[in-house]
Amino acid sequence: MSRPPATPAPPETPTGPAAIPLDEPPATDSGQPGEGNRLRAVLALARFEVRELLFQIQIVFFFLLYLGLVVVGLIPRDGMDAYPVLNTVDRGTQSAPLLFAISVLVCTNAAALRSRKHSTVQQFDVLPVEPWRRTLAHVLSVVPFAALTGLVAVGAYTWEALKPGAIGHGSVGELAVAPLTVLLAGATGVLLARVVPTPFAPILFVIAYYLVFFMVASGTEGEWPSWLSPVMYANIGGDPVPSDLLGRPATAHAVYLLGLCGIVICAALLRAGGRTRAVKTATALALATTVAGAIGQLPYDSAELAAARRTATETPEKVQSCVERDGSTYCSFPEWNGVRPGWAEVVGRVQALAGGAAAKASLTVRQRVDTGSGVETDSYLVPLSAAHQVTVGTRWGGNRVPEFAVGVATVLVMGSEEAAVEREMCDARPVTVMWLALGADRDPSATFQDLRVDDSTEGGGTVLAPTNPLNVTADQSTVVRELLDRPRAEITARVKAHWAELTSARTTTAEAAKLLGVPVPKEAEQCDE
Numbered sequence: 001m002s003r004p005p006a007t008p009a010p011p012e013t014p015t016g017p018a019a020i021p022l023d024e025p026p027a028t029d030s031g032q033p034g035e036g037n038r039l040r041a042v043l044a045l046a047r048f049e050v051r052e053l054l055f056q057i058q059i060v061f062f063f064l065l066y067l068g069l070v071v072v073g074l075i076p077r078d079g080m081d082a083y084p085v086l087n088t089v090d091r092g093t094q095s096a097p098l099l100f101a102i103s104v105l106v107c108t109n110a111a112a113l114r115s116r117k118h119s120t121v122q123q124f125d126v127l128p129v130e131p132w133r134r135t136l137a138h139v140l141s142v143v144p145f146a147a148l149t150g151l152v153a154v155g156a157y158t159w160e161a162l163k164p165g166a167i168g169h170g171s172v173g174e175l176a177v178a179p180l181t182v183l184l185a186g187a188t189g190v191l192l193a194r195v196v197p198t199p200f201a202p203i204l205f206v207i208a209y210y211l212v213f214f215m216v217a218s219g220t221e222g223e224w225p226s227w228l229s230p231v232m233y234a235n236i237g238g239d240p241v242p243s244d245l246l247g248r249p250a251t252a253h254a255v256y257l258l259g260l261c262g263i264v265i266c267a268a269l270l271r272a273g274g275r276t277r278a279v280k281t282a283t284a285l286a287l288a289t290t291v292a293g294a295i296g297q298l299p300y301d302s303a304e305l306a307a308a309r310r311t312a313t314e315t316p317e318k319v320q321s322c323v324e325r326d327g328s329t330y331c332s333f334p335e336w337n338g339v340r341p342g343w344a345e346v347v348g349r350v351q352a353l354a355g356g357a358a359a360k361a362s363l364t365v366r367q368r369v370d371t372g373s374g375v376e377t378d379s380y381l382v383p384l385s386a387a388h389q390v391t392v393g394t395r396w397g398g399n400r401v402p403e404f405a406v407g408v409a410t411v412l413v414m415g416s417e418e419a420a421v422e423r424e425m426c427d428a429r430p431v432t433v434m435w436l437a438l439g440a441d442r443d444p445s446a447t448f449q450d451l452r453v454d455d456s457t458e459g460g461g462t463v464l465a466p467t468n469p470l471n472v473t474a475d476q477s478t479v480v481r482e483l484l485d486r487p488r489a490e491i492t493a494r495v496k497a498h499w500a501e502l503t504s505a506r507t508t509t510a511e512a513a514k515l516l517g518v519p520v521p522k523e524a525e526q527c528d529e
Helices: 035-054 057-074 098-112 122-126 131-140 143-161 177-195 201-219 224-228 250-271 277-296 302-314 334-353 356-360 400-414 417-422 429-438 444-451 474-485 488-497 509-516
Strands: 321-325 328-332 364-367 389-392 461-463 470-472
Touching: 035 057, 035 098, 035 131, 057 098, 057 143, 098 131, 098 143, 098 177, 098 201, 131 177, 131 250, 143 177, 177 201, 177 250, 224 250, 250 277, 321 334, 328 334, 334 356, 334 364, 334 400, 334 429, 389 400, 389 417, 400 417, 400 429, 400 444, 429 444, 429 470, 429 474, 429 488, 429 509, 444 474, 470 474, 474 509, 488 509
Parallel strands: 328 364, 364 389
Antiparallel strands: 321 328, 461 470
């Protein structure tokens, strides 16, 4: 009798917990996936969407463009870059990422419409993740790009803030605008996909947005309606003013933007069916935050702000502190205290070339702003009438340094800024002023060219100064060029020896040339140039 064949042993399997099929989520006691599993599924889907967005050429291109613009903006262009005013630097981070934000809007919209494009919407009905959670995953996929924008903005600001000559301080509210704008754009793309599921919706929305907000911003510049736009474009590019004169409700605007992001996100979730208690509560909080931020932007303190601006313009000594250095006094707004040593260095350099009582004159350098025609505008500062008082503006470095030297030299020669305006300086005095301003410069000929409006060193021209510009004739320009080519010690000695004649209105330009030992201009001086 033959033995029956042996039954083959079952194959060995690796030890460990039994695997859960991918299409069968772990069940709770009620047979439904747990909240933790739903959250992990949302996060996993969000990570997947982030990777998908990273492969979008629009995202990569416009982010690199944004990064390139920021890097180019950090490259020094003139000496003023060494003295950045931080209450303008923080706002400079807001407009650069706008194109990147639009690309995020378009790509998140396309990602949210992907299932519709590939006709796979019905297949989602058999998955345990509800449509509103998938919408939440799309919104969460925007967060890394908003965070990346924030890092770039903070990095650019930190780069400027770490410079030894940095002036004042920035605002967290201003710095928060760039990342919140990207987050708002991405959430808007998702919302558009749920409300208007067509690929043309983002482009039409962007066009409509710019038309509406451009008209609102251009018609109400600086007023409350213009602050409803994510980025406030007004008041950028002019002469800086102290932070407390700006009147920009930066923190309230950031709160407004944060609430606006919440409203858009919650609207997308509600549209996708997420009518849960948590979403409804978040919607209510977002609405309250937006309203609070919008109200906070109201110019309720306009009278107090106007009074502060008037004080800073008309009587700045009431809000300034002063320090004395080498016999002269330097008064500035608090945020500019660190620049006063630079002013003192220029004053000392100019006085070292002067003669007579001017070499030891006690000057008062007063920092001034003019908000009468608006904040941060390129306004005209009226020359001071008091003796030995010199005006200095709120920008420093670069061409502002020799311009300040011209102002100091003018006061040393004429006695006051106003005297230089009232009297026509068609004599030796402009030559003396320009020698004092340029005589100790490292590259006086190049600086002379930069100081003139026509960027030339020949012929008559206008020389820039903190207040009223100085006009020089063609003969005076010729004599100045000759002086700058001579040894500094020789000309300095002649200036000190003939100080009385060189600062007299009765001394002609030709006589000044003789006193200084340089060729006398051959043509008769034309004082009306």
